Amino acid sequence: MALEQDIGALIASTNQLTAVVDNKAQALDKQMAALDARVAKKEQDVDKFLQEALPETRYVQDIFIGGSKDYLYPVWWRFPENDYGVSKLTVGRHYSWNGNVGQRPLNSASAHQAGLLLELEGNSHSWSGDARFLNIKRFTETYNNTASHVSFRLQCKAEKIDPTKDFYGGGEDGSLGPWHQTLNGLYLRGGGLTYRIIKNWKGDVSFHDGSDMLRRNTYEASQGNWSVRWFVEPIPFTERKAPIANTIPYVNHPYTPPATA
Template sequence: MALEQDIANLVESTNQLTSVIDNKAKTIDAKMAQLDNRVAAKEAQVDQFIQDATPETRYEQTITIGGSKDYLYPVWWRFPGNEEGVSKLTVSRHYSWNNNTKPLNPASGHQAGLLLQLEGNAYAWNGDSNFMNIKRFYERYNNTVSHVDFRLNCKAEKIDSSKDFYGGGEDGTLGPWHCTYSGLYLRGGGLTYRITKNWKGDVAFHDGSDMDRRNTYESSQANWTVRWFVEPIPFTERKAPIANTIPYVNHPYTPPTPTAAQ
């Protein structure tokens, strides 16, 4: 009988110990779950911090404008539309770039500093927001940029003389006639510039290898016709940018609405 009682006591003790262990295990599981939740929350905070701290992707294009320092050469591009939000483009150069050839200041390494920061969206014939703001503009030692406009300053001509002329500039004058590109003009003479954007794709530019025109767009519709082209212009015709965050402040011209798809 004593042996049976001892066995019964041992079983009871074992059951009690098992219950204690089960309770401890449940407590540990609950603590681990709390810890997992806290770790997950911290990981989410870290991920958000990294996302917020990561700078916007930048696409750089370095260009050299040859030709003559006494001429300005066209540069043109098309901002993405609303699907990309506000697009950014900066044209810059360090003041000492090209100090080996010294095209502007023969006696100094200080050639020309430039920082031109633009924001924009789409182009004149697009159905999206369609604007360009000059956010910042800074030049030092020598002037290098001109004719900054949401509508690329260009010249125009008819393709078909029997049709009406579209837009302005039929007299051959330089003006903001272009409805598919934005643009500006940069000083030549072998100067180096850096284009920094937040969207993919290079800007187009006249490299100054000749003085020939570059045809940029042409169309001949049922009732109208036009060809837009750009070419170097004398530096004496320079028009300095006006930094202003008001849309269209530097481009008041509004073209008529096309009567057919471009």
């Protein structure tokens, strides 16, 4: 009997201990769950803080344009459309870049070559169905002029690619003008100058690096009863058209609605 009583007491004690352990485990689980929830909340708070505290992402591309200082070379891109919002593109260069002895393409007697800050905002291209604009927000040059022909529709030349069809758009006479319907652009001075392109969207701009004086074909199409090829090439610096800062859309860059397909 005494042995059975001892065994019964031991079982009861074990059961009590198990219950205590179970209760502590449940309490610990609740504490861990509460801690996990607090950690998750802190992670969300940190992510939100970083999103609000970090500046807008900048994508930087440095380009070098050789060739001759007596020529302007084309630079072209396409602004994203409405789903991206307003796109920003800045062309800049520090006034002393390319000013080391043995470089100095614009002024051999000085390290001060040319400073440039050209800030643009825009959306889409002429054939798009979205907002379609380019604004020159800020423009400043020091020591020497470098920027020219800023245009919502890239200043280019045009030619017919199918002689049996009509010519599309302007420029059939071979003149340089804002004929391009799918690209935006400008021209920058060559001779051995470095420029920095800063954007808020991914993807590089295209440019003529001055390695030759040949043209660059940028678009061609033959549809229905029309055909066209748009191309760019270096133009003399004497034909420079200085950018005019103005935040009113189209004031510097005449806009025409997209053609009907």
